[in-house]
Amino acid sequence: MPVRSLMSRVVLAALGACLVLFIVGPLLRLLFFASPASLGAALRDTELRDSIVLTVFTASLATFIAALLGVPLAYLLARRNFPGRRLVQGLIELPVVVPHPVAGIALLLFLGRRSEVGGALAHLGLEFVSHVPGIVAAMLFVSAPILVSGAREAFRGVDPQLERVARTLGDTGWGAFRRVTLPIAGRGVLAGSLLAWSRSVSEFGSIVILTYNPKVASIYIFDRFTAYGLQAAVPAAVILLLVALTVLVVVRVLQPEERR
Amino acid sequence: MIRLENLHVRVGTFDLREITLEVPTGGYALIIGPTGSGKTTLLEAVAGHARLRAGRVFMHDDDVTHLPPERRRLGFVYQQYHLFPHLSVRDNIGYGLGRGRGRRDAADPEARVAELADMLAISPLLDRPIRGLSGGEQQRVALARALAPRPSILLLDEPFAAVDPATRQVLRRELRELHEREGITTLQVTHDFDEALRLGDLVAVLAEGRIAQSGSPEQVFRYPNSAFVARFVGTGNVIAGVVERTDPGNGTGSFRGTFRGGSLVLEVVAEREGPTHAVIRPEDIVLSLGHSPGSARNHMDGRVVRLERTGPVTLVHLDVGRALIASLTTQSVEEMELKPGRSVMVAFKATAILLV
Numbered sequence A: 001m002p003v004r005s006l007m008s009r010v011v012l013a014a015l016g017a018c019l020v021l022f023i024v025g026p027l028l029r030l031l032f033f034a035s036p037a038s039l040g041a042a043l044r045d046t047e048l049r050d051s052i053v054l055t056v057f058t059a060s061l062a063t064f065i066a067a068l069l070g071v072p073l074a075y076l077l078a079r080r081n082f083p084g085r086r087l088v089q090g091l092i093e094l095p096v097v098v099p100h101p102v103a104g105i106a107l108l109l110f111l112g113r114r115s116e117v118g119g120a121l122a123h124l125g126l127e128f129v130s131h132v133p134g135i136v137a138a139m140l141f142v143s144a145p146i147l148v149s150g151a152r153e154a155f156r157g158v159d160p161q162l163e164r165v166a167r168t169l170g171d172t173g174w175g176a177f178r179r180v181t182l183p184i185a186g187r188g189v190l191a192g193s194l195l196a197w198s199r200s201v202s203e204f205g206s207i208v209i210l211t212y213n214p215k216v217a218s219i220y221i222f223d224r225f226t227a228y229g230l231q232a233a234v235p236a237a238v239i240l241l242l243v244a245l246t247v248l249v250v251v252r253v254l255q256p257e258e259r260r
Numbered sequence B: 001m002i003r004l005e006n007l008h009v010r011v012g013t014f015d016l017r018e019i020t021l022e023v024p025t026g027g028y029a030l031i032i033g034p035t036g037s038g039k040t041t042l043l044e045a046v047a048g049h050a051r052l053r054a055g056r057v058f059m060h061d062d063d064v065t066h067l068p069p070e071r072r073r074l075g076f077v078y079q080q081y082h083l084f085p086h087l088s089v090r091d092n093i094g095y096g097l098g099r100g101r102g103r104r105d106a107a108d109p110e111a112r113v114a115e116l117a118d119m120l121a122i123s124p125l126l127d128r129p130i131r132g133l134s135g136g137e138q139q140r141v142a143l144a145r146a147l148a149p150r151p152s153i154l155l156l157d158e159p160f161a162a163v164d165p166a167t168r169q170v171l172r173r174e175l176r177e178l179h180e181r182e183g184i185t186t187l188q189v190t191h192d193f194d195e196a197l198r199l200g201d202l203v204a205v206l207a208e209g210r211i212a213q214s215g216s217p218e219q220v221f222r223y224p225n226s227a228f229v230a231r232f233v234g235t236g237n238v239i240a241g242v243v244e245r246t247d248p249g250n251g252t253g254s255f256r257g258t259f260r261g262g263s264l265v266l267e268v269v270a271e272r273e274g275p276t277h278a279v280i281r282p283e284d285i286v287l288s289l290g291h292s293p294g295s296a297r298n299h300m301d302g303r304v305v306r307l308e309r310t311g312p313v314t315l316v317h318l319d320v321g322r323a324l325i326a327s328l329t330t331q332s333v334e335e336m337e338l339k340p341g342r343s344v345m346v347a348f349k350a351t352a353i354l355l356v
Helices: A002-033 A036-044 A046-079 A085-092 A100-111 A116-123 A132-156 A161-168 A173-202 A217-228 A230-254 B039-047 B089-097 B109-119 B135-147 B165-182 B193-199 B217-222 B227-233 B330-335
Strands: B002-011 B014-023 B028-032 B052-059 B074-077 B153-157 B185-190 B202-207 B210-215 B237-245 B255-261 B264-270 B274-280 B286-288 B299-310 B313-319 B323-329 B343-347 B353-355
Touching (some): A036 A046, A046 A217, A100 A116, A100 A132, A173 A217, B002 B039, B028 B039, B028 B193, B039 B185, B109 B135, B202 B217, B202 B227, B210 B227, B313 B330
Antiparallel strands (some): B002 B052, B202 B210, B237 B274, B255 B264, B299 B343, B313 B323
């Protein structure tokens, strides 16, 4: 029996190790493929710098909008039982299963000048296609589900009775939310927001259709690769990878222990 | 003062209805009932957390039916305490004393926290996080937090359910002392009638969402108005049976009759005929050695099944064709040399039999 259980443990560990190596291997290869000198040169390239600044700006704006609209929704989904709750929950997760170019085409049709919505917004001076708002829209579309589900789980982890206690202690409903639920769920909400932010940073498929120019970092890398080949794309890829790794570490630190 | 008028609350498919109850200012009332009888729902309704379908809630003659919880000036201690996990003990206690939030007692929140911590012997814990506190400590913190804003009404939901028996005793005594010192009108929920006897001025027995009986603990215990209440408060022997009239009565309503419950035939003073329950308190059953004089009413032969010593009082489990429990002083059990298997004569007075 001990032998068999040892055997099975070895097999399980070997299977898991294969997958971990498959994920870590390519990323490590990429990290060490670029020479420090080429990284320095890449950082001095204003086009890359601009694309990173644009990516960080648009991803942050998309995350802010997602949080503004999504955190209240997450709270409702976690706490209230309203008719159509499951439907709303399903709809909000739709972008996860839609292939990203499909999302890009759908957004193009919806926000393009020829649609009623896009036309009306263009009238107000808000142009999406081949403009920065298009990037934000695409990022919002793909990252909102991540923020909403992260925040929803964070709110679910807070005992609803705590708000009732706070109310008997003199808080209004909003006061109880602000002083009890939000501080307790805050780390989880922030972690969800960061995941949504990194999802935005990594988005390519829908942005490439909606707004090729100005280029966000993922499109810049793709552009370098197709125009100049592998060597030209690597330094930018490494920098983007480092940004993603940093975010991952911060998210892990923020998440409550039991979910790490 | 808390006055509930004909409350009706629905939670899911459960209905709490026709709840009418008044707790005088400074009084200590207990709602008792089995699990699922609606006790917690009743407290939530008083606190303003549950929406009323009908009825009104008064506090100190003010109609608070439509006031939100935060404007009812009450303290609520939950069964599971529900302390704020992100705050220290000190900040938990001081939560309701927020600066400039229009709450009374904004004078010196720190002094109030210190005073309560002192009163409840938790001063050394003030700077600790909530995680790691024992059940008894959490209970004290929850109580201090509820009392800090000097509420005029205190609601307690099974406050001693989650602490060990020794701590429970101490907390009970402290709570009663606190109640007297702070003069807070208190409404507590419990499933333990013993607690009601020790703490309450008033008890209401809740059964399936309605008040089955209310009154002083003594009155409810001695004169339960239904078989349910008698069983629940542990009044004693509850026997289902039928009353038959044996004399026409004197016109005031009560008459002599015969109660038949299985093999048991009792002579009773009744007010109505038909199916009913007889309640016989264990201390009203008289045991003696020897055999019953066959003709005498309410005398019968029995056999001791088991003795259950509870200190100075011993419960004698009897078989008289059905099970009965008598309560005797341990001294007389010893003098009579009662032991399992021994034959005894069992007797009770007609007036000791309560028909409910």
